[in-house]
Amino acid sequence: MVRLPACIALALVAFASPLSAQAPPAPPPAAPAGAEPPPLEVDIVGGISAPMPIAIPVMPTPASASTPAGETAALGRQVAEIVAADLKSSGLFNPSGPGGLPPVAFPQVAAPDFAIWSGTGAQALVQGFVQANGDGKLTVGCYLYDTAAKSELTRQGFVVAPALWRRAAHKCADMVYARLTGEGPYFDSRVVYVSETGPKSRRIKRLAIMDQDGASHRFLTNGQAIVLTPRFAPNQQTIVYMSYVGDKPRAYVYDIGSGRQRLLVSQPYMTFAPRFSPDGRWVIFSMSVNGNTDIYRVAAAGGEPQRLTNAPGIDTGGSYSPDGRRIVFESDRGGSQQLYLMDADGANQHRISFGAGTYATPVWSPRGDLIAFTRIGGGGFRIGIIAPDGGGEKILTEAWQDEGPSWSPNGRVIMFFRTAQGSGRADLWSVDLTGVNERRIPTPLDGSDPAWSPLLP
Template structure:
């Protein structure tokens, strides 16, 4: 019953829930997530709510808290009722509908929640500061209920508040007020989605994030490839390059301010850094060969990449502050697609030093190399989960491509999806979802091909397309925006 006790206090514990500290993505943009002290003060002062909840706690049977255990395999989606957030004017009503729509779509897409049609709602007169009639929500089997409201603050800002209730436990679970300018209303909705997701699953969400990828168009033998960026739900889509130069494999810095990628400017394939704030692009270092396959270190201070020269590809790091270059591998093989472990102590990469492409790990200084993949076929593009517990990879076997995961020691290999071509997994920041690209075969006239982004839960369920305006490849998921 500790959770109920905690909920009764309403403010204090729930307030302690880590709220994203905002760092502007665009200078003009402003979201100031803040807990509404006033709201909780009013609730506490009102007495009725506290009394009601305390009473439930005192007399009600001990109930398990509403919780989705996502450490297990497949879970049945949790039925959730999310009411359109209310507003006093038509403008705020419209925003409320938009915000609740974004939240519903986020939660539904995770595969962990099922939205109950609003037409089925029995109670339609929820008072924001009151307690819902739980019986009305039990009838429609809503396990959780979310309602909210939007109000204007006068200075062009909006206050967006929500409440999350455990219907069968008859408990208040979470609630917060965010302040947003018009341009950041979507972000506020993503932040609320992350809060709801975390409160119910116990794990960080991944909705307030972005995806950078390569947009593809044009004929099969002369594909136009552009850097593109969008929110994880496809909104705010933007092309970052014009497509006149071939670009590949963009990856986020942990601060989200920069992207490292491969570009063929002046017909020289080299690693560049793209600054999202300024739009400036800068070549990284002065290497005698082709540099490619870049990724930032977890602290953002280094880029690990490959250099190919004289038929040999080795792995290097460059310190972005000192510009010092360090060589990590020294073989006659192709060593590439290197990424750091989240603690930056280890590196995983693929190499054909043993004959065919396999996965290896090594210390961050290049010592202690261990082969970790031993299955049939070729293994490539390993990426360490942000949780550290798994490495995702591409496997090529029997003329088919697969995406799988294994533990960092190579044990527990599981394949999640397969196809004619599926490649290049990238983790959501909470280590729950992988995004990758899936390509269809091309016919003799160059028709029918094309790549699209797809995501899948690490359990191997809930595979779905991530819709993009053009064809798409090489997705990279950002860390949580903070």
């Protein structure tokens, strides 16, 4: 039922060969020595005074050609639009274009007229081209320039099947973001979440998957059973989630490509809160036995579950550190929900959260430096971050009910869901680590339980 390319043919190529005949002129030699301007950089963590102005004109095509994704000339505009939208969504850039900017002739892609671009106030310039190759694929070229220094900062070419042209645009935006911020890329990634509709007492909940910007949306389950808390495997082709199919709440392993799924474990108890280990070899999950909930782990390939916690109370919400050696989880063993750490084998369990209120849904950043959580107290549910040693706690959002954080692949943005008071309707939001750049993620219906994928290969 679900169609997904089994093998995503997206390759990074050097520019020299694929562009032989119509290759843009070689870039000019490096800027003359002596007059070196300060490097163009974006500070992502500190206080951002103003987003960096960046110009993104329409990407020309060497020869307009018809492809299954449309004319290459039209794609040149659409790719530039996606690059601009990605960079804007980060909150770190103020893109202009592609609309309203002067056209770029194909030979100018590698030899920009810097006088024009610095005149627009743009500090950086993204140019590129879209070319139909003889083998039916597209090449999207992506160039980043410093307009003040009049120099090229980086370039990459992406060869892609026409159906995956959006991914080439995200890769281009990732190249720009990574070069200018020094952070890892994250735009070429996806989100699996729970699409919701219907009255509050009988919500219809379906698994759905989409690109991180909301494009390429499709449903994975039909809504006959309530589904909750999907999470990606590191390979991005497998999802663990919880379903009430047959009125038996159990964790399942779901293969996106084949649409097949299987029970995570065969025990006759509720299993939930599943999450993969960073190497994909294990799944940790919670199991409730006669009212007591503990965290277990099981080999992702199947097998006998191994119990990791045994304190009386509710231990749930486990999440591995990126090196796979530790697990953060929530427990009410001390009387209220708090965050705890333990080794991957369950040893050395200790509490790390001590603020007022209660703490839930910890998720370890893929960078390892922070743990995101939901904090309950003062009449609200808020998304926060804390260091693994319990220091540096910071609350990022303010609303009636924000819940369920998930990290971007670079560990610099958090997606979560926000539930409205009264109606109970939920939608997806993202927030950066400053807490300033908060954005709603577009979904066709309501949405909850988002999980961000790793960066696509």
